[in-house]
Amino acid sequence: MDTALSDWFARVGRDLPWRHTRDPYAILVSEIMLQQTQVERVIPRWIAWLERWPTAAALAAASPADVIRAWQGLGYNRRGLALHRAAQAIAADGWPADLTALPGVGPYTAAAVRNFALGEDVLPVDVNIERIQARTGHAFAAASAQALMDLGATVCLARVPRCGECPLAEECPSRGQRYEPARKQSRFEGSFRQRRAGALRLVAEAPRPMAELDAEAVVSLEKDALVQVVDGVVSLPE
Numbered sequence: 001m002d003t004a005l006s007d008w009f010a011r012v013g014r015d016l017p018w019r020h021t022r023d024p025y026a027i028l029v030s031e032i033m034l035q036q037t038q039v040e041r042v043i044p045r046w047i048a049w050l051e052r053w054p055t056a057a058a059l060a061a062a063s064p065a066d067v068i069r070a071w072q073g074l075g076y077n078r079r080g081l082a083l084h085r086a087a088q089a090i091a092a093d094g095w096p097a098d099l100t101a102l103p104g105v106g107p108y109t110a111a112a113v114r115n116f117a118l119g120e121d122v123l124p125v126d127v128n129i130e131r132i133q134a135r136t137g138h139a140f141a142a143a144s145a146q147a148l149m150d151l152g153a154t155v156c157l158a159r160v161p162r163c164g165e166c167p168l169a170e171e172c173p174s175r176g177q178r179y180e181p182a183r184k185q186s187r188f189e190g191s192f193r194q195r196r197a198g199a200l201r202l203v204a205e206a207p208r209p210m211a212e213l214d215a216e217a218v219v220s221l222e223k224d225a226l227v228q229v230v231d232g233v234v235s236l237p238e
């Protein structure tokens with residue numbers, strides 16, 4: 001299956017900018033951005049981020065406020081702060097042997113960096129890859145990771161897989177099956193997440209009195225160290 005997959009990937013694989021680098025920092029930035037944000041939205045933001053902060057040391061020297069501002073629009077702002085803290089740890093002590101020791105880096109992200117940047121023989125298994133493995137019953141090689149990601153994103157979809165276009169169809173025991181709708185991502189509109197994002201956007205523009213803001217959202221942002229409140233004025237942490 002790996003050969004059929006790699007032939008397919010050579011023909012139709014997506015040309016994503018982070019696939020042209022083996023710099024672990026650049027790969028780490030892409031993986032953290034991609035954790036909860038779509039590829040198309042990440043591409044321009046990743047390019048801009050690397051232009052502004054091309055190394056972990058450069059990012060480590062930035063203020064949390066600049067990092068939060070630069071993260072605006074990507075969602076789940078805590079990821080930006082975690083990436084900043086990870087960069088500070090790398091700048092101070094180098095890359096740890098166990099990458100999950102870095103803030104914001106779980107087993108999947110660690111495996112992705114080890115594979116894509118360091119060329120290690122580990123397969124990063126996200127929901128897409130887990131799904132393809134379950135459907136095909138095949139244990140894929142680590143070298144197939146990028147191809148699996150594209151297959152999961154474009155062909156072996158969660159609900160209605162496009163088996164007619166799939167390079168693995170001949171050998172796949174799940175070919176032609178349909179699946180129940182997956183659990184929808186919780187709605188953003190009207191959610192507390194939206195209120196937090198709104199309050200943070202206002203504070204990112206300029207410090208504001210607490211009284212002008214959604215107090216509940218500010219308390220929650222303060223808990224995540226995304227804002228600070230001094231004498232009733234809310235600002236980004238400098």
Ligand code: SF4
Pocket residue numbers: 132135136155156157161162163166167168169170172173174175176177
């Ligand atoms: S044949 Fe269908 S179910 Fe099997 S891997 Fe391909 S798209 Fe997925």
